[in-house]
Amino acid sequence: MKHLPKHLRPRWRYLAVGIETWPDAEFDRGAFQRELWYAAQNLLGDAGSADADLTVYGFELGLGTGEAVVRVRRGHVDEARAALACVDAVDDDEIGVRVRGVSGTVRACEERYLRGAAARSEKRHVVFEGSERTAVARDDARCVRLPSGVLGATELDFE
Structure with missing residues (x-):
């Protein structure tokens, strides 16, 4: 099966997300992904959340601080930011989420906006x-x- 031509492929944006929580909170990428999907579905509805197609790519959490890269379809960045703002807890652990920046590639997103906050x-x-x-x-x-x-x-x- 051939790939789609470049002009027909979906275009993506990548959001660099900073996460802050209590030091004893322990959850993984899957739990954060699940809460993000629930928040998007509650805010945007089934069709809107499916159209935005939020996916957590990179995830790191340690000692109460962490980072994630969230992929979203181009044109749905504002909806993705709103859905991220609705995430206030993961597995009963309260969290604060902040979008640090938006980029067109994962590599640029990591280089510009993610600096290893867990190391601080x-x-x-x-x-x-x-x-x-x-x-x-x-x-x-x-x-x-x-x-x-x-x-x-x-x-x-x-x-």
């Missing part, structure tokens, strides 16, 4: 409420492990 997080031992605890440091935010769960704090909370 690091585990530390901090003193919080008079006792030493484990925390994950990310920029000026700290996620402190307490017996009741994880608490978000800033640098000012430790002084």
